[in-house]
Amino acid sequence: xxxxxxxxxxxxxxxxxxxxxxxxxxxxxxxxxxxxxxxxxxxxxxxxxxxxxxxxxxxxxxxxxxxxxxxxxxxxxxxxxxxxxxxxxxxxxxxxxxxxxxxxxxxxxxxxxxxxxxxxxxxxxxxxxxxxxxxxxxxxxxxxxxxxxxxxxxxxxxxxxxxxxxxxxxxxxxxxxxxxxxxxxxxxxxxxxxxxxxxxxxxxxxxxxxx
Amino acid sequence: xxxxxxxxxxxxxxxxxxxxxxxxxxxxxxxxxxxxxxxxxxxxxxxxxxxxxxxxxxxxxxxxxxxxxxxxxxxxxxxxxxxxxxxxxxxxxxxxxxxxxxxxxxxxxxxxxxxxxxxxxxxxxxxxxxxxxxxxxxxxxxxxxxxxxxxxxxxxxxxxxxxxxxxxxxxxxxxxxxxxxxxxxxxxxxxxxxxxxxxxxxxxxxxxxxxxxxxxxxxxxxxxxxxxxxxxxxxxxxxxxxxxxxxxxxxxxxxxxxxxxxxxxxxxxxxxxxxxxxxxxxx
Numbered sequence: 001x002x003x004x005x006x007x008x009x010x011x012x013x014x015x016x017x018x019x020x021x022x023x024x025x026x027x028x029x030x031x032x033x034x035x036x037x038x039x040x041x042x043x044x045x046x047x048x049x050x051x052x053x054x055x056x057x058x059x060x061x062x063x064x065x066x067x068x069x070x071x072x073x074x075x076x077x078x079x080x081x082x083x084x085x086x087x088x089x090x091x092x093x094x095x096x097x098x099x100x101x102x103x104x105x106x107x108x109x110x111x112x113x114x115x116x117x118x119x120x121x122x123x124x125x126x127x128x129x130x131x132x133x134x135x136x137x138x139x140x141x142x143x144x145x146x147x148x149x150x151x152x153x154x155x156x157x158x159x160x161x162x163x164x165x166x167x168x169x170x171x172x173x174x175x176x177x178x179x180x181x182x183x184x185x186x187x188x189x190x191x192x193x194x195x196x197x198x199x200x201x202x203x204x205x206x207x208x209x210x211x
Numbered sequence: 212x213x214x215x216x217x218x219x220x221x222x223x224x225x226x227x228x229x230x231x232x233x234x235x236x237x238x239x240x241x242x243x244x245x246x247x248x249x250x251x252x253x254x255x256x257x258x259x260x261x262x263x264x265x266x267x268x269x270x271x272x273x274x275x276x277x278x279x280x281x282x283x284x285x286x287x288x289x290x291x292x293x294x295x296x297x298x299x300x301x302x303x304x305x306x307x308x309x310x311x312x313x314x315x316x317x318x319x320x321x322x323x324x325x326x327x328x329x330x331x332x333x334x335x336x337x338x339x340x341x342x343x344x345x346x347x348x349x350x351x352x353x354x355x356x357x358x359x360x361x362x363x364x365x366x367x368x369x370x371x372x373x374x375x376x377x378x379x380x381x382x383x384x385x386x387x388x389x390x391x392x393x394x395x396x397x398x399x400x401x402x403x404x405x406x407x408x409x410x411x412x413x414x415x416x417x418x419x420x421x422x423x424x425x426x427x428x429x430x431x432x433x434x435x436x437x438x439x440x441x442x443x444x445x446x447x448x449x450x451x452x453x454x455x456x457x458x459x460x461x462x463x464x465x466x467x468x469x470x471x472x473x474x475x476x477x478x479x480x481x482x483x484x485x486x487x488x489x490x491x492x493x494x
Contacts, residue, residue, distance in 0.1 A: 002309040002310070003308075003309040003310030003311075004310075005309075006302075006305045006306045006309045007294070007295070007298070007302070008307045010298055010302040010305070010306070011295060011297060011298065014214070014297050014298075042447065056295045056297065059295070060292075060293070060294075060296050060297075061291055061292045062292060062293065062294060063258075063292070064254065064259055064289050064291075064292040065287070065289055065292040065293050065294060067257075067259055068257055068282065068287035069282065069287070069310050069311075070279035070280070070282040070283045070310060070311060071282070071310075072278070072279060073240075075279070098366055128468045153277070165262070207268055207405050210254075210260040210261060211254065211259040211260065
């Protein structure tokens, strides 16, 4: 596990220039775009970066070698979640700090409680993104996995859009997500449940996979 | 260390059916043409693929059930798989340090220095020889009891091949209990290293013999059509039609040299073995 994390972080830092550029962009956005857009943007980009570590393993046909290390499919799968969550959470922390500084500089830091709630919604968002993407990438490989992810996200958004248009259910999803601590709580619970289910599927996929 | 009994694996029209054994302290080679089943056998041994029949045991366990602790005892090098080529040797040192309890960092770094392996250069910029050395070094740097190397010298020039083979010889000499399974299609690599040779063709073992016996008792007889007609053929294993007459593969070199001093007898080599066993007929 530790060895795999070392590998993934080493690969992650191979792209440090890109990441520094993205971080600077997030800083600029925090000062110019109102709201917490930069947090969502940065966190989701970092999560995608972390998920793409699977592509590195696939690209150079690393799997036979990696699976000959003292690990098993279960360890590999769990490490990918850990790495993706650490990356996403790190990016979230960084962008939150930048966002708070930007709000303070602009004199818009009003109610810390509300600001924190607005920022906190991005944690279950990136968790769900990772939970859906990782098992699909592990099962189908990076190329086909990307198609599967696009299809699933498309289905989710179309589903949500249709549900929001049902008579009597015409709610503003954005408003309720951002302003409702209860909804955020539900999002956290859903993300945790989805993580457990997703991890279980990924472990199964990696344990039965042939290299 | 390794015991395969009729291990089967089917891929479309290809069918592997493998029986072999590698005890502690022994070096076995697997030879065969490309696509014969060498890499599939190695993957089955390492539990990287499931099998469709037979039984396999590595360190006394089903390969698919090897634990991380078991894998600490195994060193592996593939010809077509390694760490991401975006990494450098410094990264690999950190990965191995965090992966293996017995990683010998001093040995690893010392070898890198002696062989001028650049520590900060990406692997994708390495030469084929440097890459091969790094893979073998990775396999032996945690003091594994069992080494499994798939074509470790593929694509190397003579000097680089000798360096890799010397590294393996030194490693084996350090502990007589260490075992090595090596696949290669470069016969001279195996002749100087292996105790016995398994020859695989179309997924089946078609020949298994001690290397010394191959070198001492096997031979190819080069015969004109007339000579071929009159010699005793009871010890001829395979025959191949040639422009000059026939090449005949035998495991009774002495018999033919003593009884037919006029015929050309070429000493057994693994190259000849591969050619005769795969291309030769039984007449």
